[in-house]
Amino acid sequence: xxxxxxxxxxxxxxxxxxxxxxxxxxxxxxxxxxxxxxxxxxxxxxxxxxxxxxxxxxxxxxxxxxxxxxxxxxxxxxxxxxxxxxxxxxxxxxxxxxxxxxxxxxxxxxxxxxxxxxxxxxxxxxxxxxxxxxxxxxxxxxxxxxxxxxxxxxxxxxxxxxxxxxxxxxxxxxxxxxxxxxxxxxxxxxxxxxxxxxxxxxxxxxxxxxxxxxxxxxxxxxxxxxxxxxxxxxxxxxxxxxxxxxxxxxxxxxxxxxxxxxxxxxxxxxxxxxxxxxxxxxxxxxxxxxxxxxxxxxxxxxxxxxxxxxxxxxxxxxxxxxxx
Amino acid sequence: xxxxxxxxxxxxxxxxxxxxxxxxxxxxxxxxxxxxxxxxxxxxxxxxxxxxxxxxxxxxxxxxxxxxxxxxxxxxxxxxxxxxxxxxxxxxxxxxxxxxxxxxxxxxxxxxxxxxxxxxxxxxxxxxxxxxxxxxxxxxxxxxxxxxxxxxxxxxxxxxxxxxxxxxxxxxxxxxxxxxxxxxxxxxxxxxxxxxxxxxxxxxxxxxxxxxxxxxxxxxxxxxxxxxxxxxxxxxxxxxxxxxxxxxxxxxxxxxxxxxxxxxxxxxxxxxxxxxxxxxxxxxxxxxxxxxxxxxxxxxxxxxxxxxxxxxxxxxxxxxx
Numbered sequence: 001x002x003x004x005x006x007x008x009x010x011x012x013x014x015x016x017x018x019x020x021x022x023x024x025x026x027x028x029x030x031x032x033x034x035x036x037x038x039x040x041x042x043x044x045x046x047x048x049x050x051x052x053x054x055x056x057x058x059x060x061x062x063x064x065x066x067x068x069x070x071x072x073x074x075x076x077x078x079x080x081x082x083x084x085x086x087x088x089x090x091x092x093x094x095x096x097x098x099x100x101x102x103x104x105x106x107x108x109x110x111x112x113x114x115x116x117x118x119x120x121x122x123x124x125x126x127x128x129x130x131x132x133x134x135x136x137x138x139x140x141x142x143x144x145x146x147x148x149x150x151x152x153x154x155x156x157x158x159x160x161x162x163x164x165x166x167x168x169x170x171x172x173x174x175x176x177x178x179x180x181x182x183x184x185x186x187x188x189x190x191x192x193x194x195x196x197x198x199x200x201x202x203x204x205x206x207x208x209x210x211x212x213x214x215x216x217x218x219x220x221x222x223x224x225x226x227x228x229x230x231x232x233x234x235x236x237x238x239x240x241x242x243x244x245x246x247x248x249x250x251x252x253x254x255x256x257x258x259x260x261x262x263x264x265x266x267x268x269x270x271x272x273x274x275x276x277x278x279x280x281x282x283x284x285x286x287x288x289x290x291x292x293x294x295x296x297x298x299x300x301x302x303x304x305x306x307x308x309x310x311x312x313x314x315x316x317x318x319x320x321x322x323x324x
Numbered sequence: 325x326x327x328x329x330x331x332x333x334x335x336x337x338x339x340x341x342x343x344x345x346x347x348x349x350x351x352x353x354x355x356x357x358x359x360x361x362x363x364x365x366x367x368x369x370x371x372x373x374x375x376x377x378x379x380x381x382x383x384x385x386x387x388x389x390x391x392x393x394x395x396x397x398x399x400x401x402x403x404x405x406x407x408x409x410x411x412x413x414x415x416x417x418x419x420x421x422x423x424x425x426x427x428x429x430x431x432x433x434x435x436x437x438x439x440x441x442x443x444x445x446x447x448x449x450x451x452x453x454x455x456x457x458x459x460x461x462x463x464x465x466x467x468x469x470x471x472x473x474x475x476x477x478x479x480x481x482x483x484x485x486x487x488x489x490x491x492x493x494x495x496x497x498x499x500x501x502x503x504x505x506x507x508x509x510x511x512x513x514x515x516x517x518x519x520x521x522x523x524x525x526x527x528x529x530x531x532x533x534x535x536x537x538x539x540x541x542x543x544x545x546x547x548x549x550x551x552x553x554x555x556x557x558x559x560x561x562x563x564x565x566x567x568x569x570x571x572x573x574x575x576x577x578x579x580x581x582x583x584x585x586x587x588x589x590x591x592x593x594x595x596x597x598x599x600x601x602x603x604x605x606x607x608x609x610x611x612x613x614x615x616x617x618x619x620x621x622x623x624x625x626x627x628x629x630x631x632x633x634x635x636x637x638x639x640x641x642x643x644x645x
Contacts, residue, residue: 051512051513051514051515052512158600158601160600161600188367188368188539188601189367189539189541189580189583189584190367190579190580190583190596190597191600192583193583193584193585193594193595193596193597194596194598196585196594197593197594197596200593215512215513217513217587218584218585218586218587219585221585221586221587221590222585222586222590222594223585241590242590245587255514256513256514257587258517259513259514259516259517260513260542260587261516261520261540261542261543261545261546261547262542262545262546262587262588263541263542263544263545263569263581263584264545264569265545265546265548265565265566265569266566266569266570267545271517271521273514273517273518273521274514274517274518277482277484277485277515278482278512293514
């Protein structure tokens with residue numbers, strides 16, 4: 001068996017909905033993440049794909065312990081992330097980094113680029129002064145910027161260059177895992193490909209492991225080794241990338257794949273147009289959460305919740321049509 | 325081939341800012357034919373939205389100004405018309421939908437009233453009749469329980485629903501031309517598919533022309549009959565959709581098409597267009613793409629290539645051809 005770096009078991013994150021200003025009462029909960037199981041092997045990229053509001057970003061944040069989970073377990077490199085405290089937790093944080101979607105709001109406009117990239121080194125007391133500078137220059141070069149960029153401010157950079165700064169900052173501490181939350185969604189296509197290539201090169205060079213969160217299926221196909229498809233707080237399908245794109249089993253995955261416009265005017269294919277909108281995670285449908293929009297729904301789907309099962313070849317799917 | 329309903333000739337729209345003159349649109353010519361969809365594709369800042377706002381004469385002045393060119397709609401040059409004439413054109417003849425449906429709707433008015441307001445204003449009908457037509461329009465864009473939902477406010481609608489409301493509003497006065505500026509960019513793919521489907525159906529039923537502005541080559545391939553590729557304020561390639569995707573000629577178009585990850589196959593590396601989009605205050609001399617072009621020649625930095633026809637329905641602005 002491959003070497004597992006990250007193991008997520010039964011992860012749940014509910015956000016309370018509160019009412020009132022002074023005397024707050026709990027009115028209900030948003031079930032942002034509602035029982036997610038996944039693992040990532042060392043050196044691979046797991047793509048996490050889903051539409052807005054499906055909980056994919058929350059999964060990333062809870063794994064990093066930027067949010068405390070409602071329940072569930074995350075084992076990172078043999079350690080239980082939620083059991084750690086103090087110095088041990090700080091150590092762990094070095095090994096897990098994040099790259100954010102918006103390269104405009106994730107960089108402090110009042111800091112020089114060199115200080116932004118070097119800040120993690122100071123926070124973790126790894127390097128200061130000249131030593132820090134040297135390391136930062138090294139990183140700047142690694143991500144394809146030039147040394148004079150050290151002394152500039154974020155507003156002087158284009159979106160693609162800013163995202164390179166974000167990547168350099170994430171690399172500063174030699175992490176094992178990088179959670180990439182829609183890192184190329186805000187970029188134009190010609191720049192997007194530059195960043196995707198850079199991320200692939202860095203992965204090879206530093207043996208990085210990525211959890212790559214995106215709503216863009218063609219980007220996911222390009223970068224991932226395995227892919228998990230999320231819908232309303234749950235993973236509905238998980239498989240090796242070619243397997244998932246060539247033999248999707250869950251009707252939602254099918255619909256997603258058929259809905260993407262392909263840049264080929266002569267491509268002939270049947271589009272599956274889903275009915276309606278994504279339901280609210282505060283009050284998800286009973287049974288299979290997808291049954292309200294599913295084009296293959298059966299009467300049983302609104303009553304029984306399908307289990308997430310391996311149908312062979314490490315292809316997992318949660319659908320009553322498959323497996324049983 | 326049907327005759328053009330709208331012709332843009334050598335349009336130049338500049339913005340006069342403190343940093344200098346931004347040549348956002350610098351000599352754009354295109355024609356939209358009756359019943360067709362013309363796709364206008366390019367990266368952010370290439371001037372595609374400014375082109376559409378110029379057609380509607382909605383460029384904020386100052387700092388913007390249409391400094392040259394002609395916009396011929398049904399034989400009349402819109403750039404010579406007064407504001408009153410344009411008010412009649414907007415909505416009745418040419419309607420527009422925008423990328424962000426939340427900021428285009430007024431949050432404090434009921435959705436039905438907002439559509440009815442447009443109908444009342446442009447069609448000169450009474451309030452009751454306008455409301456009745458508004459509900460009809462909402463049914464047309466497949467909003468369930470239209471009568472009831474017409475009395476709700478924008479925040480009670482999802483993103484996809486709001487965009488449908490915008491389409492309903494735009495089509496309520498039976499325009500000849502619909503300008504759709506990134507109509508599905510803010511939406512999820514499954515919702516995007518719904519919106520594109522509605523646009524296609526309504527176009528078929530009403531025979532209107534669509535100018536579709538987007539950065540998404542997939543959407544372009546699916547929706548357009550012909551395509552204009554824009555880069556840094558100019559059109560670099562102009563062709564019917566099949567030949568553009570089968571045989572892209574301009575190095576920029578080629579770069580764009582090969583830099584998007586494919587859904588069908590998995591490649592090791594993506595093709596890259598080096599560098600970034602140039603500043604439009606001080607654009608590169610000659611061909612504006614030459615600093616990033618893998619096939620640049622000495623002439624490219626000296627002279628500006630003209631858009632010339634190189635095949636049937638296929639024009640390109642490049643010295644290679």
